[in-house]
Amino acid sequence: MSFFRFILQNQRQVLELTLEHLWLVGLSTLLAALIGIPLGILISHRTRLDKAVLAGANIIQTIPSLALFGFLLPVPWLGERADRLAILALTLYALLPIIRNTYTGIRGVDPAVVEAGRGMGLTESQLLFQVELPLAVSVILSGVRVAVVISVGLATIAAAIGAGGLGEFIFRGLAMVDDSVILAGAIPAAILALGADLALGWLERRWRAR
Amino acid sequence: MQSPVANPVVEFRNVAYRIGDTQVLSGVDLQVQLGETLVLLGRSGSGKTTTLKLVNRLLSPTAGEVRVRGVPNASGDVIRLRRSIGYVIQDIGLFPHFTVERNISLVPKIVGWPEERIRARVRELLQLTGLAPDMASRYPHQLSGGQQQRVGVARALAADPEILLMDEPFGALDPLTRDDLQREFLSLQQRLRKTVVFVTHDLREALRLGSRIALMEAGRLVTVLTPREFLRSTDPWASAYVRAFGDGLESAVNRGTS
Numbered sequence: 001m002s003f004f005r006f007i008l009q010n011q012r013q014v015l016e017l018t019l020e021h022l023w024l025v026g027l028s029t030l031l032a033a034l035i036g037i038p039l040g041i042l043i044s045h046r047t048r049l050d051k052a053v054l055a056g057a058n059i060i061q062t063i064p065s066l067a068l069f070g071f072l073l074p075v076p077w078l079g080e081r082a083d084r085l086a087i088l089a090l091t092l093y094a095l096l097p098i099i100r101n102t103y104t105g106i107r108g109v110d111p112a113v114v115e116a117g118r119g120m121g122l123t124e125s126q127l128l129f130q131v132e133l134p135l136a137v138s139v140i141l142s143g144v145r146v147a148v149v150i151s152v153g154l155a156t157i158a159a160a161i162g163a164g165g166l167g168e169f170i171f172r173g174l175a176m177v178d179d180s181v182i183l184a185g186a187i188p189a190a191i192l193a194l195g196a197d198l199a200l201g202w203l204e205r206r207w208r209a210r
Numbered sequence: 211m212q213s214p215v216a217n218p219v220v221e222f223r224n225v226a227y228r229i230g231d232t233q234v235l236s237g238v239d240l241q242v243q244l245g246e247t248l249v250l251l252g253r254s255g256s257g258k259t260t261t262l263k264l265v266n267r268l269l270s271p272t273a274g275e276v277r278v279r280g281v282p283n284a285s286g287d288v289i290r291l292r293r294s295i296g297y298v299i300q301d302i303g304l305f306p307h308f309t310v311e312r313n314i315s316l317v318p319k320i321v322g323w324p325e326e327r328i329r330a331r332v333r334e335l336l337q338l339t340g341l342a343p344d345m346a347s348r349y350p351h352q353l354s355g356g357q358q359q360r361v362g363v364a365r366a367l368a369a370d371p372e373i374l375l376m377d378e379p380f381g382a383l384d385p386l387t388r389d390d391l392q393r394e395f396l397s398l399q400q401r402l403r404k405t406v407v408f409v410t411h412d413l414r415e416a417l418r419l420g421s422r423i424a425l426m427e428a429g430r431l432v433t434v435l436t437p438r439e440f441l442r443s444t445d446p447w448a449s450a451y452v453r454a455f456g457d458g459l460e461s462a463v464n465r466g467t468s
Contacts (some may be wrong), residue, residue: 014227026299049349110301110306112299112301112302113301113302113303113304113305114303115268115299115301116297116299116302116303116304116305117303117305117364118268118292118374119266119297119299120292120293120296120297120316120365121266121290121291121292121293121294121317122289122316122319122320122321123289126320128383130305130316133306134307135306135307161389
């Protein structure tokens with residue numbers, strides 16, 4: 001099969017682009033988690049903000065990815081390097097599942113447990129770190145998992161603005177009208193998505209069992 | 211009403227509580243004496259739970275003040291106040307991700323008791339609440355409802371608070387288990403002499419456990435009577451309650467205290 005031959009002949013580049021892809025997805029998910037989890041915690045406690053924040057994250061989600069990359073291109077510091085831009089866009093897309101699951105997870109903690117904790121004199125931060133977050137962690141993780149899987153797919157489009165990643169093969173294959181080149185990008189991307197899904201799913205179940 | 215003896219441990223002074231346009235409580239004056247079990251009796255929505263939550267500041271009054279040990283409870287640190295008051299609720303609210311031992315020892319741990327003292331305290335409390343020592347390593351979902359509420363009581367007693375607030379603690383249990391826990395509550399109270407505020411809508415439970423019964427109706431305190439007085443009362447609300455519960459109430463009356 002020509003696809004395998006292509007992979008074997010371009011091992012180095014396949015590996016390089018896969019690592020680049022992982023870098024794009026990994027960094028953007030990390031940033032999204034660093035922003036999204038605290039934001040989700042905040043809106044689960046200050047419920048006046050919840051509608052606005054979730055609506056904002058939802059709106060970002062509806063922007064077509066190619067258009068978002070395009071919009072960000074003229075922004076000064078970002079536009080200089082395509083990978084910066086791609087990471088920002090991917091971070092924005094990853095926010096919704098992370099914020100929403102953090103919010104849902106914390107709101108889902110049995111109110112009796114929270115009331116008992118507050119009544120026995122836990123401070124709000126003790127309540128958060130010892131009760132609410134441990135009980136919400138598997139729901140939060142499943143949000144991160146969804147974000148990663150979405151990002152792996154979306155990151156292929158980042159190649160359109162020259163940010164690298166496995167999308168390079170896909171776009172090149174499209175230009176060359178060569179299926180085996182397209183597959184050389186698509187199949188490793190699919191494997192990445194599945195692998196991340198399985199790994200985070202395992203982590204999620206482990207946490208739930210505790 | 212009884213004449214106030216010495217200094218009340220918990221005191222309500224003309225307390226009102228309102229949410230928006232709804233007046234939940236108004237004009238509540240109440241004194242809870244050291245070592246007594248004061249039962250707040252009333253139907254759903256009469257303001258019992260609200261009254262209870264005003265003591266440990268889960269709610270704050272919109273008028274009047276609540277004093278705990280002679281000091282307005284709004285003046286001090288709310289966290290310290292709550293840690294000095296045990297709190298037991300109908301839905302129990304055990305931490306599902308903690309073992310029984312960790313549930314019980316959470317507050318002592320937070321306030322920095324030494325490890326050895328905590329372990330001894332957990333053992334003592336398990337025994338006091340009628341739980342086998344091997345329960346310590348179980349998780350809440352592995353216990354029956356009655357066992358869970360025993361842990362709830364043990365957890366509330368953990369840091370040895372003088373005051374105990376109990377919000378229909380036995381309300382969700384089956385009649386036999388409830389009977390057991392009521393009996394054990396009485397013998398526990400004989401020994402510990404905590405100042406207890408106990409919410410229930412069950413007159414039989416009120417008569418059995420209460421030193422005094424504070425009857426509430428529509429956000430007002432109707433009357434405060436001993437169980438014996440309650441049964442003979444000519445107050446329309448009190449006698450309505452007695453009629454609704456029918457015969458055989460005499461035998462329920464608390465002989466332990468009062």
